[in-house]
Amino acid sequence: MAMSAVLAPIKPADKIWTVGAINGDLAALQAVHGKLRGKITAGDRLIYLGNYWGDGTAEAVSGAINELLLFRRYFLAKEGVDIADIAFLRGSTEEMLSKLQQIHFAPNPGEVFDWMLSRGIAGTLRAYGFDPSHTQSLMRQGAHAISQWTGQFGEAFRRRPGHSSLLSDLKHAAYATDGSLIFVHAGLDASRPLTGQTDTFWWGGSMFESITDRYYDCRRIVRGSALANLGLQEREFTLSIDGGAGRGGPLIAVAIGRDGRIVDHIES
Known part of the structure; x- marks a missing residue:
């Protein structure tokens, strides 16, 4: 773009x-x-x-x-x-939110997620029904588990009317x-x-x-x-x-x- x-x-x-x-x-x-x-x-x-x-x-x-x-x-x-x-x-929060939905492509997703947690991404996770501590553990479970999680998070995010459209605009x-x-x-x-x-x-x-x-x-x-x-x-x-x-x-x-x-x- x-x-x-x-x-x-x-x-x-x-x-x-x-x-x-x-x-x-x-x-x-x-x-x-x-x-x-x-x-x-x-x-x-x-x-x-x-x-x-x-x-x-x-x-x-x-x-x-x-x-x-x-x-x-x-x-x-x-x-x-x-x-x-x-x-x-x-x-910066919206930048992290966008990257979070692609975190399964990161070479070191666990470290990236820890960095996001230190900068306040936990509240965003809770807003869409995800527990930050559980998600942190999942980020060490391998590419397949992380890919499944990003799909679930993206689906939960898109279910909120207007939220996805705002982020993309x-x-x-x-x-x-x-x-x-x-x-x-x-x-x-x-x-x-x-x-x-x-x-x-x-x-x-x-x-x-x-x-x-x-x-x-x-x-x-x-x-x-x-x-x-x-x-x-x-x-x-x-x-x-x-x-x-x-x-x-x-x-x-x-x-x-x-x-x-x-x-x-x-x-x-």
């Missing part, structure tokens, strides 16, 4: 609403959506910056995905709103078509063009932290997930909006104006 096919072009607007990493925090997402309903209007744009699945309870993680689907329907039902006015970015990054704003999940390699990034969008948080100069003609790069320095972190050329939802902190949503400045701010 060409890189341009997984980048979401966003028409400039007076308010581009952006939502930080959710991490399966249903209560926080519902709180933000409740406030956003009274603010978002036709002509606005809406971008979710990834990590929709997370390491919460099965009910919270599954409920968060359903809540996203319901709010997308609500926004698109507004007169004058187009499908291109909303974008969902792929986060995620974009790697979004950009304002006038070049003024770029939206990423966690990181960006400032030495490469947007179409030349690899997995930096998900794992390049340290590269994002080191951005101190203008990236091409972009006024500001906005990200939704940070391993450290949680909260609203506003710098000259970057903006980080990970409040720590799903980890004891709030979910943050901000509206970005045409000049790259925050014009509105919501927290759960």
